[in-house]
């Protein structure tokens with residue numbers, strides 16, 4: 001799932017491509033907005049808010065000269081926001097080129113997965129075409145009513161106006177539930193916006209804590225929030241995300257995410273993979289997490305279980321990293337450890 005840095009970069013590229021242009025072609029292939037016609041409207045800006053993309057448009061005559069051709073009156077003559085979310089695998093293409101990232105496939109997308117198709121003409125006659133494939137939550141709302149869509153979000157780590165106030169609010173949100181696993185609290189966009197699964201795993205590793213450890217166990221929570229912001233900011237200008245500082249050579253971008261069975265870059269213990277279940281969501285399947293059992297403490301333990309914090313390389317196939325003997329509380333092979341907070 002695209003994280004805040006990817007959304008930020010896609011918005012920046014879309015903004016550069018579309019802002020100031022007059023929309024000459026518009027198709028919104030979602031039932032909720034299918035009748036809307038934004039032709040002759042002007043793209044004011046494309047901005048991210050957490051992991052949400054907001055494409056703001058002004059009505060004809062408000063900011064630019066109009067072109068003829070609009071046949072259907074828009075639902076409102078005041079500025080509108082075309083909202084969308086990349087969710088699991090959404091991606092925008094500009095003039096046929098995918099906006100590449102570490103998060104989603106840049107392979108060609110099937111035409112029927114296009115949800116938003118926009119063409120904008122600039123004053124110099126240049127036309128740009130932007131297509132959002134597999135984007136979700138497509139909604140067209142009055143800009144002044146954006147809060148109905150994004151008002152629940154906590155402080156945005158990539159907010160250009162980020163301040164002490166934002167930081168304090170994010171910390172207060174996290175601290176409000178000290179017993180909650182840090183790996184879930186970081187992912188909860190109501191606390192702070194922008195962190196996805198990769199960052200929660202990497203941040204937990206960098207703070208030497210198991211993602212299932214409670215918020216109260218984080219020794220330096222302000223430091224964790226600051227680091228989250230620094231890493232996200234750093235990666236807004238990269239196509240391939242790096243959390244290791246970029247000094248590890250080829251394939252050395254991340255500390256633990258996606259590295260199950262491979263050696264920890266710090267201690268050479270094999271990285272473990274598991275799920276972190278969200279108990280607040282009924283039937284939650286959990287999201288995958290990656291942990292170095294040696295470097296990261298505070299994982300759950302239960303009677304008879306070695307516990308995530310103690311799982312070593314013993315009993316593991318050195319080639320695959322998979323268990324080759326019974327382990328865990330039930331004594332049965334478990335291809336993926338499930339950590340239930």
Ligand SMILES: [Zn+2]
Nearest residue numbers: 264267292295
């Ligand atoms: Zn380690």
